[in-house]
Amino acid sequence: MYKAFRWGVRLIMAAIVGVVLVGGLIYFFASRSLPDYDATYKVTGLTAPVEIVRSTEDVPHIFGKDDPDAFFALGLAHAQDRLWQMTLMRRTVQGRLSEVFGQETLKTDELMRRMGLYQAAVDSVSSQDDYTKAALKAYARGVNQWIEIVNEGAMGRGAPEFFLFDSKISYWTPADSLAIMKLMAVQLSNQLQDEVLRARVSLVGKDLVRDIMPDDPQQATAALPDYASLFPTMQKGIQTAENGAPGAFSPFPARGSAGASNAWAAGPDRSAAGGALLANDPHLGLTAPSIWYLARLQLQSGGVIGGTIPGMPLVLSGRNKDLGWGLTTAYVDDQDLHIEEIDPDDPTKYRTPDGWKRFKTKRVIVEVKDAKPVTLTLRWTDNGPVLPGSHFDLATVTPPHSVMSLSWTAFDPQDTTMTGAMDLMRAHSIPQAMDAAKKIVAPAQNITLADKDGVALVTAGKIPLRDRANDTQGRMPNAGWKPENRWKGFLPFKDNPQFVEPKSGIVVNTNNKTVDRPFPYNVSFHWGDTQRIQRLSKLMGEREVHSRDSFISAQLDTVSPAARGLLPLVGANLWYTGDPAPAGTPERMRQRALEMLASWDGEMSEHLPEPLIYAAWMRELQNRLIRDELGPLAKKFDHLEPLFIERVFRDTQGASHWCDIIQSAPKETCSDIARQSLDAALLDLSKKYGPNIESWRWGDAHIAEQDNQVLGKVPGLKWFVNIRQSTSGGDFTLMRGRTKGGDGSDRFANVHAAGYREVLDFADPDSSVFIISTGQSGHPLSRHYDDLSELWRSGEYIPMSLDPALARAAAAGITHLVPKGAAKPGN
DSSP states (O other): OHHHHHHHHHHHHHHHHHHHHHHHHHHHHHHTTSOOSSOEEEESSOSSOEEEEEOTTOOEEEEOSSHHHHHHHHHHHHHHHHHHHHHHHHHHHHTOTHHHHGGGGHHHHHHHHHHTHHHHHHHHGGGSOHHHHHHHHHHHHHHHHHHHHHHHTTOGGGSGGGGGOOOOOOOOOHHHHHHHHHHHHHHTOOHHHHHHHHHHHHHHOHHHHHHHSOOOTTSOOOOOOOHHHHOTTSOOSOOOOSSOSOOTTOOSOOTTOSOEEEEEEEOGGGBTTSSOEEEEEEEEEOBSSOSOEEEEEEETTEEEEEEEOTTSSOOOEEEESSOEEEEEEOOOOOEEEEEEEEETTEEEEEEETTEEEEOEEEEEEEOOTTSOOEEEEEEEETTEEEEOTTSTTGGGGOOTTEEEEEEEGGGOTTOOHHHHHHHHHHOOSHHHHHHHHTTOOSSOEEEEEEOSSOEEEEEESOOBOOOTTOSSTTSSOEETTSGGGSOOOBOOGGGSOEEESOTTSEEEESSOOOOOOOTTSSSOSOOSOSSHHHHHHHHHHTOSSBOHHHHHHHHTOOBOHHHHHHHHHHTTTTTTOSOOOOTTSHHHHHHHHHHHHHTOOOBOOTTOSHHHHHHHHHHHHHHHHHHHHHGGGGGGOOSOOHHHHHHHHHTGGGGGGGGSOTTSSSOOOHHHHHHHHHHHHHHHHHHHHOSOGGGOOHHHHOEEEEBOTTGGGSTTTHHHHSEEEEOOOOTTSSSOEEEOOSSSTTTTOEEEEESEEEEEETTSGGGOEEEESSOSOOOTTSTTSSTTHHHHHTTOOEEOOSOHHHHHHTOSEEEEEEETTSOOTTO
16 A cells, blocks of 8 residues: 555656656747847848847837838847737738648638738739838848747747747748738728628618618718619528638628727817827737737938837837827728629629620639648639638628629739838828828728827728719629629729818817718718717817827726717616515616616726626617517627617617517517616626626626737636736727627627827827837747736826937847948947
């Protein structure tokens, strides 16, 4: 017995030692890829020595002799901290994820190959101006120089993720940077998804579209035909999708998550200190690391500082000495789906205004890890690439003997967006910035500007010009063979929405409607916001002058205008009604919840129970209103649609009919549904958070999920690399935190928010502040992996200055890049 015990102890000790040794080896190899920020490297591709001065927050301040050298150093710095992220994004656009991830990403690769965005990026290189070409080449040399340094120094392949895959790291090219810009267009556009959903709802009932997917109420719109009348062979009713889910690592956002941002600016006359102010917080999906990366470049035109995206040699949102700029998604309707009828006698041809025409085709091979390669036959029509019916639920709205093609400005093979962005970064006045905006094609962005004289807002990006006789006005798929359904070119830039030196001295944008013009000059029927703009307009208008602090306060505002508008409507007949109920009963819980909501001001604070009650109530309410009419389609509306709820409870155009459950004998009223929904929501919440309603907290449900896309899925590791934080805000607050939606227990998790924030003050430029949601490094073992996340969560910022002396005084490390053959610094 003793002998067995002794051997048992030995085996346990051996196992522990083995685990420690394996863990030590893993740590050793993983830590090899941690860069030394206080080192000197002899490199090729520089004309003179360059310094990369790292602040205590790991923000690189780059000082070089000329602009190509500065872009070289930015490429190297990006690769030091985010090489895996850059590689993953590039593979996504190329449609080459399956080479490392296997069949789980095959669907994503198939879609990217069919769209051909990477080829469009390759074709666009020659369209850039000489300055941009030089910048792209220098940036690529910098990235590749770091890859060589990693290989020569056996520095852990550059990032821990690379140890999980045996594929070679390809060198960076100028086209790769343009491809990352195309990827941004993917993440900021989903008009096609709304086209499909609008058509699917129309097949159930034409008037249902008017209610559940209304146009902005400020805009009068002529009625559309129902989808079935356009394509009589389409079967009416609910069309179920087969395999409509996106592939793994799909860059295409869920409906309602195609970019959302806030930007506003106040001119000197509206500033307490006499200098222009600008705030910007672009919203994208949360990840660890963040897609954003802070940096400063010293160019020949002067210093520029702000937010970059690794993979591109740009400061996308930020400032230089004289000009500040911020970006918001413009929601330009720059995508159109077309039904392409196939020749019944020859499936290689499709119908055009001039008769049958042969598809343009190309065969490509997709390599798949641990599986046979897959051969795809790509097809194009005059309207654009043909997309498979298994994506975006296209099969549900595609008539028999037809396929669907897509027109999109991002397919432009002569896209000069990178040149325009380069010019914007070096502009020093609003007129110069407006000239730069003319060159931007896709993604379409609203650019908010501020200089010493004033403020402006301009929509940059090509806006398709449609025929007045277009069957669907771009809101549903149309017949691709009709000439009136094809694009007629693009609006001239002078017709893009522009607001320069407004009398109010303030410009604002929250993805809201910017112009009220009739079709086909209307820019879009679908805008990204109808709620946040109400709150921001109020905050900007209630003060005669603003300051940096008032802009910060607005950026962090968590009051929901949707909650303030909907609760009085939905609860109109419920407040303070019913006989007193004993404690512990559902009736008493409902009465207590209504009492709390009646005195709540709509602030979506993580510390309060009211936001959780409100969110759960509205979710349950909307689901009960739509599930009998829409059936399985109801799952597509898994986020609150405030305009829909408002139409129903105001009985706009008879919309209160949604309150009556069709399949039940009694005729339910809207008050009945509101009460039943609240009871159901409270029951669900009590099961998860306990019976004490006062102890519930919005922050327990609204957890910011910032996941490492690869390591975050590895058992055990996910607890160390995924960042989880309780957060305030919600779907419709200025400090936006869009919820996950769906039916899961984490349906209220925060998954789409402002990963980058800036507030610029030109009265005291060095007091301008910035923050990103994680940290600068993408390496989980780096102290800079998540060191900014707590500041971000709590609404704090870091200062970043263009003063070289301040940068060097606070340096946590200085990387010296020396051309090979030159003496090291100090020699």
